[in-house]
Amino acid sequence: MIDTTKEQTQAKTNEQTSDRFPGFVTISSVLLVGIYFGIVLTKSEVVRWQRVHDMFLFKEPFMYLIIGVGVVVAMISMLLIKKLGVKTIEGKPIKYEPKPYHTGVILGGMIFGAGWAITGACPGPIYAQIGAGAWMALFTLAGALAGMYLYAWIKPKLPH
């Protein structure tokens, strides 16, 4: 009896040590970078349905140029981080965890692309639109959460 309780306590401790709330520094940094990114998304107009539509229509190179420059700048930054051995402000190493390949990368990718074209918003812009008072985007968010639940539900049956 005592052993079981002990084991349970141990299991609970293990669970808590493997999944902890982030500290104050991390949370405030994340909030600041989020605000920065929200401003950039909105001022760059990638949050506008029309811009996304014109991108898929090949009407203007605007969005392709933004994504392209973004990727190149991020790539150079990652090379510098690796080369100079940059650490986080809390002194931890910076490491990218590669996202694995599976069938969902293709199927899910296409499904997301379709949703992006219909709503004119990928996940970041959904939050920026709502914050900026474009209330119709609440429907996009509601749909996205429903889609997440749907995926969680039927995941075991999907090819991965």
Added chain:
Amino acid sequence: MTEFLMQPWPWWFSGILIGLTVPLLYFLAGKSFGISTSFQEVGAMCGPCNLDYLKNHKWRSGIWTLVFAVGIGIGGFIAVRFLSSSPVEFLPESFVSVSGAFRLLIGGLLVGFGTRYAGGCTSGHAITGIANLNWPSLVATIFFFVGGLAVTWGLGTLIFGGLSL
């Protein structure tokens, strides 16, 4: 300078600042730039947690994704309130209707389902993934465009009949 910032920002300026989000988030918070995990976070926090996908999600450490989402919302508010000389049109007028709400709901469903199935969206796959030379992210990004182009160039009318996209 102020005049420059109050106008919509040019592509090169926006591109540089978006790209810098990746090292900023790594350096200041030790987090990998990505947004669609926040959907999973909501599911893991609110249940139903008998689903493995939500039950196995580390929601305590993952709470930062929601803080990031809130930050993006605040950023959007600041941008339209204090940094724009003219109003920003997010969605065309036609979306402010019952059919518009329906389209956003269905499109949103595809965004939520697709990003979770693909394991990332434009931020996690297209920007962070490709920048780290992760080839599955390049595949994902190519298929984002396959899906988006298919809908824009015809499939949309098939699905929605008379409603033009």
